[in-house]
Amino acid sequence: GAFWTAVEQQDVTGLADTLGIGADALTEVLPHLSAWRRTRRSAAELDAWRHRVVWRPLAQQPTRLSGSWLLLTPQTPDASGTGHVEWCGAVGRALAAPGVDLRTVSIDPATATRDSLTELLREQAPRGTVRGILSLLGTDTRPHPAHPEVPAGVAATLQLAQALADTDGDAPLWLLTRAAELVTSADRLAATAQRQIWGMGRVIGLEQADRWGGLLDLPAQFTEPDAERFRQALAGSGDEDQIALRRQGLFVRRLVPAPLGDTPPVRRFRARDTALITGGTGGLGAHIARWLAAAGAEHLVLTSRRGPDAPGAGELREELTALGAKVTISACDVSDRAALAALLAALRDDGRRLRTVVHAAGVVQATPLGDMSLAECAGVIAAKVRGAAHLDELVDEFFDEADLDAFVLFSSNAGVWGSGGQAAYAAANAALDALAQSRRERGRTATSVAWGAWGGSGMAADPAAEEQLRRRGVITMPPERALAALGQALEHDETVLTVADVDWARFATGFTAARPRPLLDELPAVRQALADTGPREAAQGGTEPGERLRGMPAAERDAALLDLVRSAVAAVLGHTGIEAVDVNRPFKDLGFDSLTSVELRNRLTSATGLNLPATLVFDHPTPLDLTGRLRTGFAGEESAQLPPEQAVLQELDKLEAGISALSPDHDLEAVQARLRSLMSALGDRQSADGDMPVTRKLETATDDELFEFIHREFGKSS
Structure with a gap:
């Protein structure tokens, strides 16, 4: 430790004392040793940020599929590829095995709505009737008629997930795709659009964990041997929720470290001639532009929707010009194919040689799944996916592919492992990774980096958002270090990579x-x-969850429940005490998102033993409201354990306490009317000895007579 501290500080005297040698012998070597040490530490830091997705074989379990299943198939012609209807039929036939009750419903994904799918699920999959819901809707890659930026299958999948939340069913949802993932060396992507289902599905799995089955990618050619593996994947996959079926067997998706170590680069990346940066006037785009200018780019073309009118565009131009680059800032929405074609044609006609393309344009999203409209979904996907697709097509049309040094797609870890509130964003970024793989299949260059949080940019631009990310374990990366990781990815000619600083x-x-x-x-x-x-333990030592709470008097339990909620909220948000939790402040203002909401629900379920829904935080928006829900849960349990007449008496105790709190200022007539209605209903019930009800007496009773009747029949509570 002393040795390396002296090296890093270039402390000749201290190092000489540590080694017990003369300082003169170290004067020449120490600067080189210090530089080597800094380089190694820097490389180790970047290595810790690098990860990639791999597929591992899954041992097949001799488990037979059984029970009732609901299969949703796309009711479309072969618009999604030759033989697609027959392929869907083969998948359905594979499920129709002995012991399986298969219900198949055909739906047109282009016309399906949230309401129509909700009605369908209520009819076909009410609670306790099916073991799982299988959807092939995502395999329809036609443009949606109202929102052509989104494939019809993606739109239908979003609405299916929303419909699932609108029902009280309990069957898990499985999303099936066709050759959407590259699992083995023999694989070819059927359609990059289906990768959007995988990105969106991972967010559905986070936001609707209690209704999630998983993602299952099937081969492009579905044969008889695949049928048995398919059934085994559904019947015996355990906790696995990202599975691919191939001729070689079943595979599961894993994120693994991808350090470079001492691996030498395959080339030296040097920016030259012209570089095009989409989203170039935004925070990320500006960092990239400075990096490319410093690396030798002669001409920087920055596009954004507002172009020169974007905030800070003028200052950025001056800064880049001072670095020696010619700068063009263009108002060009790259999701508009004609506008992008015009820009590229002008560059070509001006004699420019396009060497580097960086697609950093995008729309940040933070909308819970249940609140997202198709229009919002289309806007988020268009900014990322349409722009990338147009670049893929048009750059090759206007320029020589051999001249292109780099085609970089700025993806996000939201598409790799999911992120609550970002279903469309995750879908779009997963599609970028697929596009990079598709370009490589076609012999073209491409690198897609799924980034974590950049300091001061994107979702981390707001200090509050940055703090929220930190509490979840996602740490912002200094832009200069992130760009160093990008340089590494280009010099090692990588196709898809995840770069994120995460406290795992x-x-x-x-x-x-x-x-x-x-x-x-x-x-x-x-x-x-x-x-x-x-193993998760109950809140009170080793006791049964909620046992101590159930043994408390009601008033004491109410206070304990409020403390429990505040403590759980503080723990989820990373606060040191409950003082930071305002009981009347909405959870969304406290910093909750879909993922932390699920964590809070699970903490409270573990501590109370109550069956709480995943939508708990959304249904009860403040800590005080949520405490009321827990109180009701315990009261409901206790009432359920009492004889009916005792349960009614318990409720009447509460009624009497409420009446005693009324004053002449309150609407007494409404209360009296409701009491008369309740007493009338009670009077209409014939007694055990056959006496007729006292309804007519009650209808004409005075207020005093009514209260006297209640006290006489049910007894005073105090």
Whole structure:
């Protein structure tokens, strides 16, 4: 430790004393040793940020599929590819095995709505009637008629997930795709659009964990041997929720470290000639532009929707010009194919050689799944996916592919492991990764980097948002370090890479709160964190969840429940005490999102033993409201354990307490009318000895007579 401290500080005297040699012998070598040390530390930091997705074989379990299943198939012609209707039929036939009751419903994804799908699920899959819901709707890649930026299958999948939340069913949802993932070396992508289902599905799994089955990618050619593996994947996959079926067997998706170590680069990336940056006037675009200018780019073309009118565009132009680059700032929405074609044609006609393309345009999203409209979904996807698709087509049309040094797609980790409130954003970014793989299949260059949070940019631009990310374990990366990682990815000619600074121990706690997430099983820090946590224990030592609370008097329990809620909120948000939790402040203002809401629900379920819904925080928007929900849960349990007449008496005690709190200022007539109605209903019930009800006496009774009747019949509570 002393040695390396002296090296890093270039302390000749201190190092000489540590080694017991003369200082003169170190004067020449120490600067080189210090530089080497800084380089190694920097490389180690970047290595810790680097991860990639791999597929691991899954041992097949001899488990037979049984029970009732609902299969939703796209009711479309072969618009999604030759033989697609027959392929869907083969999948359906594979499920129709002995012991399986298969209900198949055909739906046109282009015309399906949230309401129509809700009605369908209520009819076909009410609670307790089916073991799972299988959807092939996402395999329809036609443009949606009202929102052509979105594939019809993606739109239908979004609405299906929303419909699922609108019903009281309990069957898990499985999303099926066709050759959407590259699992083996023999795989070819059927359609990059289907990768959007995987990005969106991972967010559905986070926001609707209690109704989630998983993602299952089937081969492009579905044969008889595949049928048995398909059934086994559904029947015996355990916690696995991201599965691919191939000729070789079943595979599961994993995120693994991808350090470079001492691996030498395959080339040296040097910016030259012209570089095009979409979203170039935004925070990320400006960082990229400075980096490329410093790396030798002669001409920088920055596009955005507002172009020169974007905030800070003028200052950015001056800064880049001072670095020696010619700068063109253009108002060009790259999701508009004609506008992008005109821009590229002008560059070509001006004799420019396009060497570098960086697609950094995008729309940040933070909308819970249930609140997202198709229009919002289309806007988010268009900014990322349409722009990338147009660049893919038009750059090759106007320029020589051999001249292109880099085609960089700025993706996001939202598309790799999901992020609450970002279903459309995750879908779009997953599609960018697929596009990079597709370009490589066609012999073209492409690098897609799924980024974590950049300091001062994107979702981390707001200090409050940055703090929220930190509490979840996502740490913002200094832009200059992130750009160094980008340089590494280009020099190592990588296709798809995840670069993020994550406190995996903290992240895994929230990420796995609702259910196991095998995606992270091969990350050493996650394994260690989950091993240290051990089985979730009840809130009160080793007692049964909620046992101590059930034994309390009602008034004492109410106070304990409020403290419990505040403590759980503080723990989820990373506060040191409950004082920071205002009981009347909405959860969304406290910093909750879909993922942390699920974590809070699970903490409270563990502590109380109550069956609480995943929508708990959304249904009860403040800590005080949520405490009321817990109070009702315990009261409901106790009432359910009492004889009916005792349960009614208990409620009458509460009624009497409420009446005693009324004053002449309150609407007494409404209360009296409701009491008369209730007493009339009671009087209409014939007594055990056959006496006729006293309804007519009650209808004409005075207020005093009514209260006297209540006291006489049911007894005073105090």
